[in-house]
Amino acid sequence: MERYRNYSDYLKERYGEKVYKIPVSLPVTCPNRDGTLSSAGCIFCGSIGADYETKAVGMEITRQLNRSMAHVGPKYKARKFIAYFLNFTNTYAKPSDFKRWVEEAMSHPAVVALDVSTRPDCVHEVYLDILKEASERFHKDVTVELGLQSSNGHTLAVLNRCHGLAEYIDACLRIGRYGFGLCTHVIADLPWDDRLDVAETAKIISALPVTEVKIHSLYIVKGTKLADMYEKGEVKLLPMEEYLERAALFISYLRKDIVIQRMVGRASGGNTITVNGGSPWWEVKDAIHRLLEERNIIQGCRCDYLDGAGVRHFLK
Structure with missing residues (x-):
């Protein structure tokens, strides 16, 4: 029995076969790093952002895609790919540059979709218009x-x-007004949140035109403000058992049609102090599956709070 909407299954349904994401690194930074908002960045974000190969920065997009496809394609017998603008804030650029990058990625014949990672305060109609025009011209899907x-x-x-x-x-x-896919990242075991916060986050996401989510635990990247706080004893990570509970709670409140891209994070061991409490990601994922089974939790089983829940008894 499927207890949540799985991303790989969703991609097979949409494209008729396996589809793999190819990370693309753009020459961008972030308003939270360059002094526009702050110079410190988010306390968990490392100097290389999402841990993608820094040697790819500055390499033309087509070359990055071809290099990765040459490795992934034969290994997984993949023929279709999603170009993933991954590192830092990928709409934080001049519109002319962004347009050029989008068109180069979408024009690749093996790319079926473009996935653009960004910050909520870096979403503007100018960039969404660029994505819409390119999506219609190249007949490729877009997710933000x-x-x-x-x-x-x-x-x-x-x-x-x-x-x-x-x-x-x-x-x-x-x-949502543009009809794009919309993915939200959530860290379920932030030590400053409690379970009520986790449930409320799932509810807010479910009330909005979100189509996909990524859930993971808080891990500590070397050289970050969070790493400094951790080493000084100013922050203590929650046990992985609590992460399992919170992940299951989040899933129970999440709208049933939202695709779960991931429920466990991965990070390079050489670049982190701790990730997933020292457990391999697949063990954490298996533990979540077991908890969902034991508690008989199915995605959205507690999603009864939308569509005027308070007046339903009048409508029976």
Whole structure:
């Protein structure tokens, strides 16, 4: 029995076969790093962002795609790919540059979709128009990924996100009007959140035009502000048992049609102090599966709070 909507199954349904994401590194930074909002960045973000190969920065997009496809294609017998603008804030650029990058990625014959990772406060109609025009011209799908992490404003301040919940809601509504896929990133075991925050985050995501989510635990990248706080004893990570509970809770409140891209994070061991409590990612994933089975939790089984829940008894 499938207890949640799986990403790989969704891709097979949409494209008729396996589809693999190819990370693409653009020459961008972030307003939370270059001094526009802050110079410190989010406390968990390392100097190489999402841990993608820094040697790819500056390499033309087509070359990056071809290099990765040459490796992934034969290994997994893959023929279709998603170009994934991954590192830092990928709409944080001049519109002319962004347009050129989008068109280069979408023009690749093996690319069926473009996935753009960005911040909620870096979503503007100019960039969405560029994506819409290219999507229609090349007949390729578009998904925009937003980092939220938590719906708790106090937690967002501790993380130094330099945006609040309002910016996230605004970005979701704007993206939704364009009909793009919309993915949200959530860290389920932030030590400044409790389980009520986790459930509320799932509820807010479910009330918006979000189509996909990524869930993972808080891991510590070397050289970050979070690493410094951890080593000084200023922050203590929650046990992995609590992450399992929170992941299951989040899934139970999440709208049934939302695709779960991932429920466990991965990170390079050489670049992290700790990730997933020292457990391999697949063990954590298996443990979540077992918990869902034991508790008889199915995605959205508690999603009964939308569509005027308070007046339903009048409508029976």
